[in-house]
Amino acid sequence: MFRGARGYLLYGLGFFVVLEIMLVAAVYWWPTFEQNLPSIKAIAAPIKMLSSLVDQVDQFGVSGYIVGQHFFKGCSALGTAAAVLFGANAIAGEAHRGTMEVWLARPVSRRRLMGERWFGGLLVVIAPVFASSTTVPALLGMFDKTMAMSDLMRCSVHMSAFLAAIYSVAFLWSCYGSEPMRISFVMLFASVMVFALYLVEGVTHYSLYRLVEIKVFMRIITEDAMNWTLLAPMLGCVVIAYALSSRAFLKRVP
Amino acid sequence: MSVAASTQVTPTAPGADGAGGVLVRALEHRFGTNQALQPTDLEIQPGGVVGLLGPNGSGKSTLMRLLTGLVPRQQGEILVDGVALSGDGLEIRRRTTYAPGELHLYGELKGLEHLRFLLRGRGPQSLKRARAIAGELELPLERRVRDYSHGMKRQLLFAASIAPEVRVRILDEISEGLDPAKRSQVLDLIDADAARGTTVLLSSHHLGEVDRSCQRLIFLNKGRLVADESAEDVRRRAGRLVRLRFSPGALPHGGAQALAGPGVDSVEEAADRVNVMLSSDDPREFLGRLAASTGLPAPISVEHGRISLNELYRSLYGVEGT
Numbered sequence: 001m002f003r004g005a006r007g008y009l010l011y012g013l014g015f016f017v018v019l020e021i022m023l024v025a026a027v028y029w030w031p032t033f034e035q036n037l038p039s040i041k042a043i044a045a046p047i048k049m050l051s052s053l054v055d056q057v058d059q060f061g062v063s064g065y066i067v068g069q070h071f072f073k074g075c076s077a078l079g080t081a082a083a084v085l086f087g088a089n090a091i092a093g094e095a096h097r098g099t100m101e102v103w104l105a106r107p108v109s110r111r112r113l114m115g116e117r118w119f120g121g122l123l124v125v126i127a128p129v130f131a132s133s134t135t136v137p138a139l140l141g142m143f144d145k146t147m148a149m150s151d152l153m154r155c156s157v158h159m160s161a162f163l164a165a166i167y168s169v170a171f172l173w174s175c176y177g178s179e180p181m182r183i184s185f186v187m188l189f190a191s192v193m194v195f196a197l198y199l200v201e202g203v204t205h206y207s208l209y210r211l212v213e214i215k216v217f218m219r220i221i222t223e224d225a226m227n228w229t230l231l232a233p234m235l236g237c238v239v240i241a242y243a244l245s246s247r248a249f250l251k252r253v254p
Numbered sequence: 255m256s257v258a259a260s261t262q263v264t265p266t267a268p269g270a271d272g273a274g275g276v277l278v279r280a281l282e283h284r285f286g287t288n289q290a291l292q293p294t295d296l297e298i299q300p301g302g303v304v305g306l307l308g309p310n311g312s313g314k315s316t317l318m319r320l321l322t323g324l325v326p327r328q329q330g331e332i333l334v335d336g337v338a339l340s341g342d343g344l345e346i347r348r349r350t351t352y353a354p355g356e357l358h359l360y361g362e363l364k365g366l367e368h369l370r371f372l373l374r375g376r377g378p379q380s381l382k383r384a385r386a387i388a389g390e391l392e393l394p395l396e397r398r399v400r401d402y403s404h405g406m407k408r409q410l411l412f413a414a415s416i417a418p419e420v421r422v423r424i425l426d427e428i429s430e431g432l433d434p435a436k437r438s439q440v441l442d443l444i445d446a447d448a449a450r451g452t453t454v455l456l457s458s459h460h461l462g463e464v465d466r467s468c469q470r471l472i473f474l475n476k477g478r479l480v481a482d483e484s485a486e487d488v489r490r491r492a493g494r495l496v497r498l499r500f501s502p503g504a505l506p507h508g509g510a511q512a513l514a515g516p517g518v519d520s521v522e523e524a525a526d527r528v529n530v531m532l533s534s535d536d537p538r539e540f541l542g543r544l545a546a547s548t549g550l551p552a553p554i555s556v557e558h559g560r561i562s563l564n565e566l567y568r569s570l571y572g573v574e575g576t
Contacts (some may be wrong), residue, residue, distance in 0.1 A: 108341040
């Protein structure tokens with residue numbers, strides 16, 4: 001367990017390295033994927049949602065492949081885990097370890113303590129998304145392909161808003177709870193279930209991961225603009241969860 | 255996390271507008287249905303060491319946490335160092351130091367890192383003093399706190415709470431778990447601090463651990479303030495108490511009242527024990543009457559003169575922490 005700024009830096013770096021490894025592997029296998037796309041489409045055909053995903057990659061080419069691999073798969077799956085773990089541990093972790101009292105007893109306001117904890121954890125979750133996205137053009141350059149940095153940054157903002165919403169909900173729960181493991185397990189289990197819903201025809205629209213699917217990112221890229229219809233509710237969720245967290249934290253007894 | 259900008263507390267003359275003192279009016283607190291602190295009034299003048307005593311669960315820690323804003327106030331009024339408690343108690347925490355009784359620290363931090371953590375917002379001079387105090391206590395600041403013994407952790411908290419220049423210190427169970435030599439060293443430092451005009455509110459569930467430093471003793475039991483008197487008065491009273499013990503069942507109910515009379519302030523009977531508070535510390539007249547009494551069985555023990563303060567409290571209030 002690492003604490004403070006050093007802790008945030010190390011955990012953020014760790015998350016970045018994992019994302020980057022996945023991204024490098026995805027880019028490395030792009031030519032093979034492109035070459036085998038007809039076979040992959042044939043394999044995916046019986047499962048409608050899977051088939052739809054492969055069709056989207058086929059339609060949008062390397063951009064669709066990258067947003068699928070990096071944002072929809074890498075950032076949303078690993079990012080959800082990171083957001084849940086950091087959010088759940090933020091306050092409940094102090095209570096669980098019994099360190100809440102020494103943490104709060106210093107002459108620092110609770111609003112500031114909570115704000116620092118909230119922003120620190122959020123940065124660990126979203127900074128690696130942006131950082132890894134900046135390496136995409138260089139990686140694609142190996143195959144004479146490219147993606148505009150502005151498109152990648154807009155997609156990163158959208159992805160980060162999604163992760164921030166999950167993080168904020170976990171953080172809110174953490175402000176009330178004292179069992180970070182329980183919060184993490186419940187939220188991770190729920191997120192896996194919601195992710196699984198995405199692939200089930202008929203209920204796929206109930207999956208929150210529809211907010212970060214390939215089509216959403218490709219629309220951001222093709223329209224050169226943020227998708228505020230989706231972004232605004234996610235940011236609203238963050239703001240509401242933060243306000244509720246602040247209220248709970250101010251009343252929290254060590 | 256880096257050390258934030260230190261907070262400068264504007265000094266005022268001790269005693270002016272409650273500076274350096276603690277004032278509590280009609281303070282009470284509930285945790286759900288449990289009344290942790292019954293309506294309490296308390297006034298502590300600036301300077302000196304005040305002992306807050308009582309068994310586990312008596313409300314000492316709750317009162318201390320309320321004073322520093324760590325437990326949100328429900329009812330009542332709190333002024334510490336002339337500042338009324340408001341919001342999350344930040345202004346009071348700036349003007350006081352608080353050492354929690356719960357001994358949970360960040361084991362992954364080294365001793366010095368932990369001191370920095372505890373002294374955030376206090377300024378570099380506080381850290382310098384804390385390091386010096388830790389040196390006096392022979393604390394290995396280069397070691398990780400997870401490798402510290404219970405007593406070493408307690409001393410680390412103590413060093414962080416005694417170092418900042420404030421007028422009020424609230425120290426919860428600060429001597430708990432210390433060996434006699436270290437406890438004496440810690441109490442010496444507290445005495446020296448109080449001699450400079452600092453007000454120290456010192457809690458313990460074991461009176462014998464802290465009574466030598468306290469000028470005033472406040473006793474809590476089940477969330478209720480049961481006694482508040484100067485330590486000197488208590489010591490004098492300890493010299494006036496005679497404790498009699500009879501064979502089980504030998505003492506007839508109400509029989510002890512036969513001991514009342516000249517030179518006796520009060521007689522209290524509890525099962526086979528009788529506590530007699532004399533008017534003076536000379537027990538000869540009373541013992542003579544006891545020997546001549548024919549209505550009472552002979553006691554199997556008579557204690558007088560060497561009763562410790564915690565024994566006195568046990569006799570008077572039926573409560574004692576250990």
